[in-house]
Amino acid sequence: MIYIRSFAKWMIICILIAILAGTGSALFLVLLDYCTQIRIQHRFLIALLPIAGLITALIYQTVGKPSSSGNQLIVENILQPSKPVLPFLMAPFIFATTLLSHLFGASAGREGTALQISAGLSDQLTKPFKLTDKERALLLLAAVAAGFGSVFGTPIAGAIFALEFATNKKAVSFYSILLVFVCAFLAHWVCLAWGVVHTEYLIKQLPKISFNNLLFIVLVSIIFGLVAFLFKTGLHYFKVRAITHLPNELWRSVIGGTFIALIVYITNGFDFIGLGIESMIRAFDTPANHNDFAIKMLLTILTLSVGFKGGEVTPLFFIGATLGSGLSLVLPLPISFLAGMGMVSVFGAAAKTPWAAALLALELFGKEYFIYAFAICIIASFIAGKKSIYQPS
Numbered sequence: 130m131i132y133i134r135s136f137a138k139w140m141i142i143c144i145l146i147a148i149l150a151g152t153g154s155a156l157f158l159v160l161l162d163y164c165t166q167i168r169i170q171h172r173f174l175i176a177l178l179p180i181a182g183l184i185t186a187l188i189y190q191t192v193g194k195p196s197s198s199g200n201q202l203i204v205e206n207i208l209q210p211s212k213p214v215l216p217f218l219m220a221p222f223i224f225a226t227t228l229l230s231h232l233f234g235a236s237a238g239r240e241g242t243a244l245q246i247s248a249g250l251s252d253q254l255t256k257p258f259k260l261t262d263k264e265r266a267l268l269l270l271a272a273v274a275a276g277f278g279s280v281f282g283t284p285i286a287g288a289i290f291a292l293e294f295a296t297n298k299k300a301v302s303f304y305s306i307l308l309v310f311v312c313a314f315l316a317h318w319v320c321l322a323w324g325v326v327h328t329e330y331l332i333k334q335l336p337k338i339s340f341n342n343l344l345f346i347v348l349v350s351i352i353f354g355l356v357a358f359l360f361k362t363g364l365h366y367f368k369v370r371a372i373t374h375l376p377n378e379l380w381r382s383v384i385g386g387t388f389i390a391l392i393v394y395i396t397n398g399f400d401f402i403g404l405g406i407e408s409m410i411r412a413f414d415t416p417a418n419h420n421d422f423a424i425k426m427l428l429t430i431l432t433l434s435v436g437f438k439g440g441e442v443t444p445l446f447f448i449g450a451t452l453g454s455g456l457s458l459v460l461p462l463p464i465s466f467l468a469g470m471g472m473v474s475v476f477g478a479a480a481k482t483p484w485a486a487a488l489l490a491l492e493l494f495g496k497e498y499f500i501y502a503f504a505i506c507i508i509a510s511f512i513a514g515k516k517s518i519y520q521p522s
Contacts, residue, residue: 138258142254142268142271143271143311143312144315145251145254146254146271146272146275146316147318147319148319149247149250149275150246150250150251150275150276150279150316151279151315153220153243153247153250154243154246154247154276154325155279155323156323157224158239159323161239161404165231165404167232168231168232168403174232174234175390176394178233178234178387178390179383179386179387179390181229181230181437182235182435182436182437183383183386185226185230185382186379187379188222188226189226189378190379192218193218193222195218196216199219199241199245199438200245202215202219203244203245203269203273203295204295204520206266207270207294207295208266210262210263210266210269214255214256215252216249217249217250217253218249219248220246220249223242223245223249223438224242224246226438227242227438229438230437231404234389234393235437235439236401236425236428236429236432237429237437237443237444238439238440238443238444238445239442239443240281240441241439241442242280242440243280244272244273244277244440247272247273247279247316248269248276251268251271251272255268267305267309270295271309271313273291273295274290274309274312275287275313275316277290277291277313278314279317279319279320281327282321282327283317283488283489283492283493284316285310285492286485286486286489286491287313287316288309288310289482290480290485291313292309293485294480328410330409330410330494331465332463332465332469332494332498333413333465334466335497335498336463342461345461345462346501346505349456349467350504351508352452352456353452353470353471353478353509354474354478354510354511355513356426356448356452356475357445357474357478357479357509357510357513358512358514359426360429360445360448360475361516363427370434371385371435381436385432385434385436389428389431389435392427392428398428401428402428404443404447405443405444406443408421408451409451412453412468413454413464413469416454416458417455417468418451421455422448422449425444425447429444441479442476446473446475448475449473449474450472451471452471453466453467453470454467454468456471466498469490469494470490470498473486473487473490473502474502474509474510477489477506477510478512480517480518481516482517483503483506483510484503486502486506487503487507490502490506
């Protein structure tokens with residue numbers, strides 16, 4: 130009878146997590162697309178980026194202070210579930226401030242927002258269901274899986290991402306893994322039920338099997354890992370410098386927003402702000418400029434260092450896809466293959482989630498690419514070093 134009650138309780142919890150995460154992701158994606166279209170039609174909005182930064186800083190400096198550390202706070206609560214329940218306001222604050230970032234032209238992603246919406250709302254179930262610390266850690270893992278899986282339309286990668294995200298390789302029971310997968314798939318289906326259509330990326334050609342091509346694949350794996358390392362190192366460096374030289378959060382966001390806007394105007398770099406989905410899709414067919422990935426990396430590092438909200442994953446997709454696409458000009462490997470492998474492996478190496486990145490390739494591109502993606506992601510992750518972008522700076 131106890132097992133039946135426990136099963137029923139967790140089925141209800143899984144359904145509630147899926148509804149909260151899937152609906153939150155769907156609404157967020159719809160409004161994010163709307164904000165992106167407005168920004169594309171009205172380029173002058175980036176001149177107001179300093180004001181968006183000021184509003185964001187004011188929110189998190191005052192009422193949003195308890196949830197200001199974002200994804201790091203989720204990691205801490207998974208590893209130390211005896212901590213207080215996540216603030217309910219985490220979800221609406223990250224929702225609103227990420228839309229502000231994208232409307233006015235910051236270079237940020239969306240997975241961080243999806244994770245915080247899902248975890249922030251789902252954690253409110255802890256008290257009504259009287260969850261133990263161990264059960265709460267499982268709930269938060271399931272919420273992370275649901276948020277990632279629903280926002281990208283990749284539930285398998287979402288589940289594995291959650292298990293790599295914050296478990297620190299601790300033993301996880303089969304029952305826990307099952308619940309994480311269930312929540313990821315249910316949230317994905319809820320998001321689709323709202324009519325959300327996810328972006329499709331197509332790899333059109335596999336490289337021929339040869340000794341030389343295997344050497345080239347190892348080479349690009351190392352390059353992807355080095356770029357992931359540069360991203361992590363640069364993000365840490367600029368965050369520390371921004372806090373040291375601009376300790377006032379309000380001034381930091383205003384000056385940072387002004388600097389980003391000036392860079393975009395001077396370089397005409399409007400393709401490098403926001404998500405950059407169109408540039409990523411184009412990178413699968415047309416070789417990207419050799420410095421596209423570097424420009425996106427710089428703008429993203431600046432954006433996140435001065436306090437704008439969003440996420441790192443989609444910018445890492447952009448960096449990897451354009452880097453791989455550009456490498457096709459000097460390496461005899463198919464352009465779409467290099468773009469796709471760069472897209473998933475730079476993310477996996479920076480986040481230290483190589484399994485999730487490889488499975489992301491499986492879901493996005495097809496099963497025939499999984500072995501290549503797995504090998505590339507493992508090598509890139511090793512080269513990028515041990516630290517994850519989700520660990521404290």
